[in-house]
Amino acid sequence: MAIAIDAADLGKRYLISHRKQPYVALRDVIAERAIAVARRLVGRVQSRAAAFEREEMFWALRRVSFSIEAGERVGIIGRNGAGKSTLLKVLSRITDPTEGRVRIWGRVTSLLEIGTGFHPELTGRENIFLNGAILGMPHGEIRRKFDEIVAFAEVERFLDTAVKHYSSGMYVRLAFAVAAHLETEILVVDEVLAVGDARFQKKCLGRMEEVGRSGRTILFVSHNMATISSLCTRALLLDQGELVYSGLVSEAVQRYYTDGTGSPGSVDYSARGLRVGDAAVVLLAAHIETNSGIAPGEVRIGDSLEIVLSLEVLSAGGPYVPNLHFTTGDGIYAFMSLDNSNRITRTGRYRVSCRVPGDFLNEGMYFVGIAVSSFQNGVNVHFYEENALTFNVVDFIENVGSRAGWAGPVRGVVRPKLEWDVDHTD
Amino acid sequence: MVAPSSGTTPNSADQLAPLVLGGGVSRRYWRDVWKGRELMYFFAWRDLLVRYKQTFLGIAWAVLRPVLTILVFSIVFGRIAGLPSDGVPYVLLVGAGMLAWQFFSTALIGASDSVVANANMVTKVYFPRLVLPVAAIVVSLVDFLVSALILTCLMLWYGIAPGLRILAAPVFLLLGIVAAAGFGFWVSALNVKYRDFRYVVPFVLQLGLYVSPVGFSSAVVPDQWRFLYSLNPLVAVIDGFRWSLLGTGAELYWPGLLLSSFFAIMVLYTGLMFFRATERSFADVI
Numbered sequence: 001m002a003i004a005i006d007a008a009d010l011g012k013r014y015l016i017s018h019r020k021q022p023y024v025a026l027r028d029v030i031a032e033r034a035i036a037v038a039r040r041l042v043g044r045v046q047s048r049a050a051a052f053e054r055e056e057m058f059w060a061l062r063r064v065s066f067s068i069e070a071g072e073r074v075g076i077i078g079r080n081g082a083g084k085s086t087l088l089k090v091l092s093r094i095t096d097p098t099e100g101r102v103r104i105w106g107r108v109t110s111l112l113e114i115g116t117g118f119h120p121e122l123t124g125r126e127n128i129f130l131n132g133a134i135l136g137m138p139h140g141e142i143r144r145k146f147d148e149i150v151a152f153a154e155v156e157r158f159l160d161t162a163v164k165h166y167s168s169g170m171y172v173r174l175a176f177a178v179a180a181h182l183e184t185e186i187l188v189v190d191e192v193l194a195v196g197d198a199r200f201q202k203k204c205l206g207r208m209e210e211v212g213r214s215g216r217t218i219l220f221v222s223h224n225m226a227t228i229s230s231l232c233t234r235a236l237l238l239d240q241g242e243l244v245y246s247g248l249v250s251e252a253v254q255r256y257y258t259d260g261t262g263s264p265g266s267v268d269y270s271a272r273g274l275r276v277g278d279a280a281v282v283l284l285a286a287h288i289e290t291n292s293g294i295a296p297g298e299v300r301i302g303d304s305l306e307i308v309l310s311l312e313v314l315s316a317g318g319p320y321v322p323n324l325h326f327t328t329g330d331g332i333y334a335f336m337s338l339d340n341s342n343r344i345t346r347t348g349r350y351r352v353s354c355r356v357p358g359d360f361l362n363e364g365m366y367f368v369g370i371a372v373s374s375f376q377n378g379v380n381v382h383f384y385e386e387n388a389l390t391f392n393v394v395d396f397i398e399n400v401g402s403r404a405g406w407a408g409p410v411r412g413v414v415r416p417k418l419e420w421d422v423d424h425t426d
Numbered sequence: 427m428v429a430p431s432s433g434t435t436p437n438s439a440d441q442l443a444p445l446v447l448g449g450g451v452s453r454r455y456w457r458d459v460w461k462g463r464e465l466m467y468f469f470a471w472r473d474l475l476v477r478y479k480q481t482f483l484g485i486a487w488a489v490l491r492p493v494l495t496i497l498v499f500s501i502v503f504g505r506i507a508g509l510p511s512d513g514v515p516y517v518l519l520v521g522a523g524m525l526a527w528q529f530f531s532t533a534l535i536g537a538s539d540s541v542v543a544n545a546n547m548v549t550k551v552y553f554p555r556l557v558l559p560v561a562a563i564v565v566s567l568v569d570f571l572v573s574a575l576i577l578t579c580l581m582l583w584y585g586i587a588p589g590l591r592i593l594a595a596p597v598f599l600l601l602g603i604v605a606a607a608g609f610g611f612w613v614s615a616l617n618v619k620y621r622d623f624r625y626v627v628p629f630v631l632q633l634g635l636y637v638s639p640v641g642f643s644s645a646v647v648p649d650q651w652r653f654l655y656s657l658n659p660l661v662a663v664i665d666g667f668r669w670s671l672l673g674t675g676a677e678l679y680w681p682g683l684l685l686s687s688f689f690a691i692m693v694l695y696t697g698l699m700f701f702r703a704t705e706r707s708f709a710d711v712i
Contacts, residue, residue, distance in 0.1 A: 095706075
């Protein structure tokens with residue numbers, strides 16, 4: 001397969017200056033020079049930098065090397081400040097790397113922000129042409145796709161209304177629609193799907209998948225691991241500006257959650273010095289217990305698993321109700337479950353576990369969101385850790401017996417083993 | 427399996443020669459700038475559209491401002507100071523000068539602010555940054571057409587028709603564009619780095635209005651200073667406009683024109699080089 005992007009020893013350094021105003025003022029530069037000249041005349045030698053301001057170097061990216069083949073869909077994940085956005089900015093030519101080289105075969109479109117260049121005073125129609133041109137779409141191409149874009153955005157009736165009168169949903173839909181119809185070989189997308197309503201998000205994801213299937217290379221940054229795992233064929237994990245993992249999405253996602261330490265499918269907030277919760281309840285740690293005896297974080301489709309939470313109640317009251325939210329790797333909300341025991345009221349530590357039976361979930365990746373709520377004085381959510389845990393349900397080929405010989409994929413969010421009765425009635 | 431559709435197949439040239447980022451200015455720089463011309467028209471179109479949508483008095487303002495300035499200058503310099511008018515009505519002398527000056531100053535102000543005003547885009551999308559100041563100059567060319575219409579009306583009123591010399595007018599306009607672009611590239615790039623630079627521009631332009639022969643004929647400048655005076659490229663542009671539109675002065679002052687042109691081209695060249703050298707860090711410092 002042809003290479004689309006090849007990055008070698010990429011580095012980007014920023015200067016952080018410690019001074020009050022954010023911009024360099026010419027009068028300061030002139031004053032600084034004048035002071036320097038005066039000092040030299042007086043005969044006192046002092047370094048210019050020390051005399052006037054302190055500047056610090058900061059590597060947003062360092063020694064990052066990777067190569068991406070044409071047609072790959074690559075997710076870029078990492079904590080805030082890991083260098084994801086800087087990497088996208090370098091790849092989309094917005095900023096120059098300080099060191100290293102990137103070679104790119106094909107045209108790049110970057111979608112770092114939705115609706116870049118939209119002007120509120122212009123109509124939807126005018127903004128489609130303007131935004132298309134900014135994103136590098138030739139005029140003829142925009143005209144050819146105009147109807148398709150309008151239909152996708154669902155704004156037909158408001159085409160000749162200034163976008164300042166649009167609802168935020170309409171605005172986002174229009175902005176994404178333009179970008180989604182670009183025909184470049186490489187598409188670089190930052191967290192833009194975090195906006196808009198759920199239905200449209202789904203539509204965008206569908207469109208991105210379509211784009212990926214049509215052989216285009218996609219680089220995609222998101223904090224939503226479910227989106228990453230459903231969309232991408234590979235993932236890059238960045239940490240403090242360095243590339244720490246490149247490969248399987250599931251592996252990258254698990255490393256992301258565990259910071260490369262501990263076992264996958266477990267998270268220890270108190271050990272990491274993180275506080276999840278409020279003045280009433282905090283989540284100390286959570287993990288997934290399986291008896292499958294295979295790779296950690298993986299469970300056989302027929303085996304049950306247990307989600308174990310470690311909570312601390314700081315203020316008596318409640319009853320506090322732990323609840324779990326399961327999302328599939330495709331971002332579909334599967335189901336939720338809550339503890340109905342009403343036994344968490346007194347202060348102290350609690351071990352709470354929830355058993356998910358075997359032969360219930362379908363194969364694939366699942367994410368578990370953890371929350372504790374109380375419903376005494378109205379609904380009170382003490383914390384909600386979205387996608388806190390992840391596990392992978394695997395269906396081994398020897399299991400084919402329980403599929404009555406069918407070896408193809410089984411669709412659906414769940415795959416419960418139900419009771420069937422068959423009587424020969426004739 | 428992956429089946430690239432015909433529309434997305436990279437063309438063979440791109441396949442053979444990858445785009446290289448890092449390690450100096452891209453070899454495709456000028457090709458990219460040329461490709462950006464469509465975007466440049468779009469920016470210009472946007473600015474014009476917004477201006478005339480936003481301000482009810484948009485067009486009225488474009489007419490009123492030069493007319494009032496021409497009036498005031500004619501009274502101050504022609505009547506009160508009693509300066510010579512080169513044999514044409516003083517209002518026309520000022521009108522032609524103002525036509526050139528107005529274009530230069532709006533083009534320069536527009537170009538200077540262009541990059542900073544579009545900071546949001548500069549940090550989010552790649553396009554040749556040179557497109558921004560160039561689009562600002564295109565916008566001021568439209569304003570120039572409005573001013574030209576006013577001068578035409580004034581000339582009709584006074585019954586003065588330009589001769590064949592009017593064919594030379596575009597050359598002087600071109601010189602004005604070169605000067606505005608040259609200074610505009612310098613200032614727009616400086617503006618990104620030094621945010622207080624924007625206060626310098628209106629001040630310099632205000633001085634320039636009186637230093638340049640807008641309200642008076644350059645014939646009042648003593649002969650021994652005339653050549654040096656032409657270091658200001660606007661001197662040649664204004665003189666040229668008067669010469670080609672109003673027929674003032676039998677001959678062009680060639681040494682001055684050449685000096686002005688040379689200086690304007692030097693400013694344009696250095697401006698381009700400076701812009702090109704600094705634009706790669708725009709997104710980092712803006």
